[in-house]
Amino acid sequence: MAAIVIALPGSDAHAAQLASRLGAPQLPAEVRRFPDGEIYVRLDGEQRPAIAGAEVILVGSLTGAGDRFLEVAFLAGAARDLGARRVGLVAPYLAYLRQDACFHPGEGVTATYYGRLLSSTVDWLVTVDPHLHRLDALAQVYAIPTTIAHAAAAIGAYVTAHVPAPLLVGPDAESVQWVAAVAAACGAPHLILQKTRRGDRDVSVALPDDAGAAWAGRTPVLIDDIVSTGRTLIEATRALRAAGAPAPLCIAIHAVFADAALADLRAAGATGLVTCDTLAHPTNAITLGDAIAGAVQTQLG
Numbered sequence: 001m002a003a004i005v006i007a008l009p010g011s012d013a014h015a016a017q018l019a020s021r022l023g024a025p026q027l028p029a030e031v032r033r034f035p036d037g038e039i040y041v042r043l044d045g046e047q048r049p050a051i052a053g054a055e056v057i058l059v060g061s062l063t064g065a066g067d068r069f070l071e072v073a074f075l076a077g078a079a080r081d082l083g084a085r086r087v088g089l090v091a092p093y094l095a096y097l098r099q100d101a102c103f104h105p106g107e108g109v110t111a112t113y114y115g116r117l118l119s120s121t122v123d124w125l126v127t128v129d130p131h132l133h134r135l136d137a138l139a140q141v142y143a144i145p146t147t148i149a150h151a152a153a154a155i156g157a158y159v160t161a162h163v164p165a166p167l168l169v170g171p172d173a174e175s176v177q178w179v180a181a182v183a184a185a186c187g188a189p190h191l192i193l194q195k196t197r198r199g200d201r202d203v204s205v206a207l208p209d210d211a212g213a214a215w216a217g218r219t220p221v222l223i224d225d226i227v228s229t230g231r232t233l234i235e236a237t238r239a240l241r242a243a244g245a246p247a248p249l250c251i252a253i254h255a256v257f258a259d260a261a262l263a264d265l266r267a268a269g270a271t272g273l274v275t276c277d278t279l280a281h282p283t284n285a286i287t288l289g290d291a292i293a294g295a296v297q298t299q300l301g
């Protein structure tokens, strides 16, 4: 079946990469605001013959800020009105997965609500290493077919090329899923630290009792899925340095960056921070285009 790629605002680079890897055309979409702030979308009506019966692939990372969900919903609607057979979403970063439980009475479990909304809007979803902590699988909150692209192989290749004798370190229990996979990809050992989060920016990290000097003769590489305020990586770096470990290199998959954390990370003793290109940021150094295209092929069948 013919596939057509359409970028969400700000995601032309991701869309172009995917279109080229799939050998599919990329069609422009107009997305702008009416004077009152409401969203206007338009696809090129002349393209009806190309879109009719086609698999339309919307591409763009979903961050929590703004009306990205509405843009997806409106573009999906416009594509269906032009006859698209199915509309899929490639969201390299998928928002609203961290509030996956009700920790205090009355809190909204937004992972569930967001999953419901997107599932009622697109036919399938591809994303990169979503934050699955208390959830085991996206299927627990998404009713549509989903495929996860993994960053571990690309991060492993980066670490192998740039860090001799690495020790892969995860800052908290849930990071073991990414850290163990990267460690396996580069044939190196790994260590998982213990994080306590008391608030959005109030985090502490401790070494496990049996950590010993796991870093002896090795360079620690801290790996997390998301860097948002940066507190997790900053406190993990501090804990390692306080225990006598060499300065770690930090790697994150998704450069959410709610705060300007880079200077604090260096001040805490990290040599630097490298991120994957799921969200555009100056720290992007690891491209996941091949992994994403592979996951999309799974959905296209």
Ligand code: R5P
Pocket (backbone or CB within 6 Å): 098, 131, 133, 172, 174, 200, 203, 224, 225, 226, 227, 228, 229, 230, 231, 232, 233
């Ligand atoms: C937590 O559950 C995630 O895996 C990350 O550790 C977290 O989102 C990082 O957030 P921040 O940079 O604000 O500490």
